[in-house]
Structure formats: C-alpha cells, structure tokens
Amino acid sequence: MNIPGSGLAKGLAVTLRTLTRRTQTVQYPDAQPELAPRTRGVIGLFEENCTVCMLCARECPDWCIYIDSHKETVPPAAPGGRERSRNVLDRFAIDFALCMYCGICIEVCPFDALFWSPEFEYAETDILDLTHERDRLREWMWTVPEPPALDPAAEEPKEVAAARKTAEKMAAAQAAQAAQAAQAAQEAQAEQETKEAKEDGA
The missing domain is CATH 1.20.5 (Single alpha-helices involved in coiled-coils or other helix-helix interfaces)
Structure with missing residues (x-):
C-alpha cells in the first residue's frame, strides 16, 4: 500500500543525500582536469618516421587523413650501384571535424609516426580550421607523454x-x-x- 506523499519523501531524501556529498564539478578553465594517461585528445605527427605508405589513410573509416607526396631519385650509396627512388611527404593533414578518434591510424602505422596527445583545447569558430596540416600536427608531438613504465611482473x-x-x-x-x-x-x-x-x- 502506497502512503500518500511517499514519492515526494523519497525524492527529497535523494536531494538531501546529494547535498551532503562532495561536489565533483571542476571549475574549467580555471582548474584543468586530471586526464587519464591514455587520453585521446589530438593526434600528433612525427614526420621523420613517415614513409608515405598511406596505410593510415587507407584504414581510416572516416577518410579524414589527406596525404600528398612525390618521388625523388636517390643517388647510389657506392660506386657502381643503382639509383633508388623514395617517397617524400608533401602534405599530411587530418580533418578533426570528421575524425571519430578511433585510433586505427595510430595502431596501423608501422613506423610509429602517429601518437596520441592528451591536449584537447583546439576548438575553432570555423569548421574549416579543424583541418590540421602537418606543421600543426608536429606541434602536438611535444605534448605527447612518455610511455608508461613496463610492469615489473611482465x-x-x-x-x-x-x-x-x-x-x-x-x-x-x-x-x-x-x-x-x-x-x-x-x-x-x-x-x-x-x-x-x-x-x-x-
């Protein structure tokens, strides 16, 4: 049997319990949040490791990675050797308006050219500015944290x-x-x- 006003009493009890608890609100941006070590904020590019294999762009489910390159001829290392060609990176851009932060591009990169940075303060007033070119992606590399130490029992x-x-x-x-x-x-x-x-x- 329901007592009249029991629902109201239960609601007030929840309110009273909530009032006595410590608040979890962070006064952002005055107080910066404590981010987890593996926070997915933005993707940084270490272009010296990029071989323009296009694997990240092919595996991206959103097709938000744009890569342009050209081939250069490298002279032989020793007399009598043959010339070789190598890919040179011209453009590497990521459209963060399309990116869903799945991390597939970072996982499939065979040469460790892409890294997660915990930085997240890169909001723009124009959506076109969310396409980060390689110069800006390179700047995020300096905010990439050190890898965690190995488990002693591993x-x-x-x-x-x-x-x-x-x-x-x-x-x-x-x-x-x-x-x-x-x-x-x-x-x-x-x-x-x-x-x-x-x-x-x-």
Whole structure:
C-alpha cells in the first residue's frame, strides 16, 4: 500500500543525500582536469618516421587523413650501384571535424609516426580550421607523454631477451678464449722452466 506523499519523501531524501556529498564539478578553465594517461585528445605527427605508405589513410573509416607526396631519385650509396627512388611527404593533414578518434591510424602505422596527445583545447569558430596540416600536427608531438613504465611482473620483450642472450654468448665466448690463452701461456711457461732446468742439470 502506497502512503500518500511517499514519492515526494523519497525524492527529497535523494536531494538531501546529494547535498551532503562532495561536489565533483571542476571549475574549467580555471582548474584543468586530471586526464587519464591514455587520453585521446589530438593526434600528433612525427614526420621523420613517415614513409608515405598511406596505410593510415587507407584504414581510416572516416577518410579524414589527406596525404600528398612525390618521388625523388636517390643517388647510389657506392660506386657502381643503382639509383633508388623514395617517397617524400608533401602534405599530411587530418580533418578533426570528421575524425571519430578511433585510433586505427595510430595502431596501423608501422613506423610509429602517429601518437596520441592528451591536449584537447583546439576548438575553432570555423569548421574549416579543424583541418590540421602537418606543421600543426608536429606541434602536438611535444605534448605527447612518455610511455608508461613496463610492469615489473611482465615478460621481458623478445627483442631485449634476444639481445641479452647474444651478449651473454659473446661474453662467454670471450671468457673461454681468455681462459684458453691463459692456459696456453701457463703451459708455455712450464715448458720453458722444464727446458731451463734440464739445461742447468746438463
């Protein structure tokens, strides 16, 4: 059986509970929010790593990445070699009015040319200004945070493990060679002493 006014009492109880709790409101922009380490704010471009493979533009579901390039001929590195051609980046732009921040372009980049930056204050009054060219994308690179430290309980990366094993093998081989050389020197010294002793006895 419903008591008259019970709904109102429940609503007032919720209001009273809310009034006694600490507020979660951040007075932005006076107080900057504490962003998570993997915040997806804006995409930065490290163009030195870009090989113009076009993989990011092909995989982008929104087709918001625009890349222009041309080919240049590289002279042979050694006499008698052949000339090679390489792609040179002319334009790299991202239209953030279309971007849905899925991160596919960053994941598929094989040369680590794209990174997430936590910066998010790039609102514009004109939607056309949300197309960031490579110069502005390069500026976001300086705000990319350092990668998080590895978990101490995580497995050692395969590359590091392989390099460590190779170094250990080389160190063991060098130690074995040094031991053999020391043993050979001792044997030679012993033979020399035996020879001198025989000559003195004669």
